[in-house]
Amino acid sequence: MEINLWINGKEFKDDVLPDTVLIDFIRSKGFYSVKRGCETSNCGLCTVLMDGKPILSCSTLALRGNGHDITTIEGIEEEALEFGGFMADQGAEQCGFCSPGFIMTVIAMKNELTNPSEEEIKNYLNGNLCRCTGYMGQLRAIKKYLEKGSK
Ligand code: FES
Numbered sequence: 395m396e397i398n399l400w401i402n403g404k405e406f407k408d409d410v411l412p413d414t415v416l417i418d419f420i421r422s423k424g425f426y427s428v429k430r431g432c433e434t435s436n437c438g439l440c441t442v443l444m445d446g447k448p449i450l451s452c453s454t455l456a457l458r459g460n461g462h463d464i465t466t467i468e469g470i471e472e473e474a475l476e477f478g479g480f481m482a483d484q485g486a487e488q489c490g491f492c493s494p495g496f497i498m499t500v501i502a503m504k505n506e507l508t509n510p511s512e513e514e515i516k517n518y519l520n521g522n523l524c525r526c527t528g529y530m531g532q533l534r535a536i537k538k539y540l541e542k543g544s545k
């Protein structure tokens with residue numbers, strides 16, 4: 395089945411099997427920032443944006459991407475680096491395994507919510523798991539990042 399979609403603004407047309415998952419399609423095009431964790435919709439590591447909204451690429455069929463805009467970290471490198479600086483300042487990263495999906499979700503939240511409360515931030519991020527940190531450093535980094543964006 396042929397699909398036609400855009401990844402970071404670049405158009406791709408290709409044949410996929412009915413059960414090809416989006417993460418495999420994206421990685422086959424060279425966007426290796428998108429990583430596998432649980433593959434069961436639980437960890438958030440494989441998060442990409444579809445038309446600006448976070449989705450789990452491990453449990454989304456490539457066919458569902460047909461006609462849509464997909465964004466990975468490679469497409470928002472500057473913003474990702476900026477947020478990464480806030481994470482580093484707050485000592486919010488340990489092994490860094492969760493970071494690719496986490497950063498995508500934070501950036502989607504920044505674009506979607508205006509002045510989110512702590513509760514709203516936690517709700518938005520509840521699908522992105524981190525096994526190392528306890529989340530307090532990330533929360534501080536997000537608040538500082540959002541504060542800076544609203545100045
Ligand atoms: S790898 Fe997709 S949610 Fe864990």
Ligand code: FES
Pocket residue numbers: 486487488489490491492493523524525526527
């Ligand atoms: S920093 Fe290790 S899983 Fe998040």
